[in-house]
Amino acid sequence: MGKVIKPPSMLGMLGGGQLGKFFVIAAHRLGYRVTVLDPDQESPAGKIADNHICSSFSDKSSLDLMINNCEAISTEFENIPSETIKYLEQKVIMHPNSLAISIVQSRVKEKQFIKDLKLPIGPYEPIVSIESFSHLKNKKLFPAIFKQSQFGYDGKGQSHLNNIDEAKTVFNSSNETEFVLEKKLSLDKEISVVLSRSSNGVSKIFPVIENHHEAGILDLSIVPARVNENLKKEAVDYALELAKNLNYIGTIAVEFFISDKKLYVNEIAPRPHNSGHFTLDACNISQFDQQVLSLVGENLIDIRLENNAVMLNLLGDLWLKDGGVKTPKFEEIEESEVNIHLYGKNAPRIGRKMGHITIIGKNIEDLISKAGKIRSKLWES
Ligand code: ADP
Ligand code: MG
Numbered sequence: 001m002g003k004v005i006k007p008p009s010m011l012g013m014l015g016g017g018q019l020g021k022f023f024v025i026a027a028h029r030l031g032y033r034v035t036v037l038d039p040d041q042e043s044p045a046g047k048i049a050d051n052h053i054c055s056s057f058s059d060k061s062s063l064d065l066m067i068n069n070c071e072a073i074s075t076e077f078e079n080i081p082s083e084t085i086k087y088l089e090q091k092v093i094m095h096p097n098s099l100a101i102s103i104v105q106s107r108v109k110e111k112q113f114i115k116d117l118k119l120p121i122g123p124y125e126p127i128v129s130i131e132s133f134s135h136l137k138n139k140k141l142f143p144a145i146f147k148q149s150q151f152g153y154d155g156k157g158q159s160h161l162n163n164i165d166e167a168k169t170v171f172n173s174s175n176e177t178e179f180v181l182e183k184k185l186s187l188d189k190e191i192s193v194v195l196s197r198s199s200n201g202v203s204k205i206f207p208v209i210e211n212h213h214e215a216g217i218l219d220l221s222i223v224p225a226r227v228n229e230n231l232k233k234e235a236v237d238y239a240l241e242l243a244k245n246l247n248y249i250g251t252i253a254v255e256f257f258i259s260d261k262k263l264y265v266n267e268i269a270p271r272p273h274n275s276g277h278f279t280l281d282a283c284n285i286s287q288f289d290q291q292v293l294s295l296v297g298e299n300l301i302d303i304r305l306e307n308n309a310v311m312l313n314l315l316g317d318l319w320l321k322d323g324g325v326k327t328p329k330f331e332e333i334e335e336s337e338v339n340i341h342l343y344g345k346n347a348p349r350i351g352r353k354m355g356h357i358t359i360i361g362k363n364i365e366d367l368i369s370k371a372g373k374i375r376s377k378l379w380e381s
Contacts, residue, residue: 004298008031010033010071012037014077015036024049042346053065063084067091073092074250082102096248097247120264123140126178136167142162144161146171146182190211190212190256191255192211192254195251196291198300205303219312220311231258238265250294254269283304310367316347330342337361338359
């Protein structure tokens with residue numbers, strides 16, 4: 001075991017969104033202080049942190065401030081420039097490491113990394129120049145999803161396409177230069193594995209999560225996932241293998257597709273994950289607590305699922321339904337098994353994650369039907 005950073009040391013967080021906010025809450029609970037770096041004056045994490053450095057992620061004097069103020073730094077966001085992570089990790093404890101982030105922030109590199117480890121991945125082709133299209137001829141990738149390699153999230157930067165000409169049109173009209181063209185799989189289910197890996201290489205794995213997306217955005221997560229135990233075990237093994245080969249320290253999530261009863265790695269998130277929010281209310285320890293513990297060099301805690309859970313995302317759409325901005329009447333759904341989390345974002349936008357609700361209990365099918373009723377009530381409120 002290396003050096004352990006003790007409270008009330010100052011920790012750093014790159015990114016001020018909801019994942020950063022939950023990190024700050026977890027760190028405070030454990031007695032640490034947090035400095036958040038985020039360019040948004042109103043960022044959810046910045047507003048509750050001990051310090052908020054409000055600047056871009058590549059402003060050198062702000063990075064120096066982080067280095068001077070913080071004992072260790074983590075991130076909530078994979079699109080931090082990798083030069084920033086490289087600069088920080090030379091001077092201060094920084095997890096996850098720059099190599100892991102640089103692989104995961106590029107879909108082209110990420111998929112090659114998964115392939116090199118011989119883990120199953122759906123059919124795809126990297127498109128990095130107009131010549132790449134000549135490799136597509138006999139590959140049978142259409143209908144396909146054409147995804148920009150960098151800066152995509154929540155289904156953004158993706159087009160559903162039927163032929164090479166459509167793909168060329170998107171390629172030629174985009175400012176992005178790298179893409180992946182993925183065969184559209186017929187999905188039985190989507191699942192994710194969230195795990196945390198400590199500085200001594202020990203991993204603690206949260207229960208496998210079943211995920212339902214709407215228009216590319218996570219809508220509902222169900223825990224434990226309703227898939228057979230063999231597939232779950234396979235998914236956990238792959239996630240462990242990925243984390244180990246990235247020399248990963250911190251909380252990481254791996255998304256999987258199940259198609260025709262077979263498992264495929266979809267993508268890796270080098271941070272806590274939206275599908276892991278149930279851990280705040282249904283486990284003895286959350287994905288954010290483990291992120292803090294791994295960052296400060298502590299041992300991680302054994303995980304217990306104390307209740308089954310269904311998590312429902314709350315998007316800005318719910319605030320904007322009648323033309324103006326109107327906060328849904330959350331008081332109408334209050335009860336002890338319904339945990340409402342609002343992120344404190346001022347401006348609701350279509351598709352913007354404003355909060356989530358975790359419903360805990362015993363019977364999964366009851367929880368799913370309760371989630372449906374809560375959703376309708378909020379829409380009608
Ligand atoms: P993001 O970074 O936006 O989460 P993903 O690659 O995970 O990007 O895509 C978002 C969602 O779109 C997935 O969770 C899945 O529901 C759907 N999707 C993405 N790729 C495929 C595919 N190859 N086949 C079928 N569905 C897909
Ligand atoms: Mg995804």
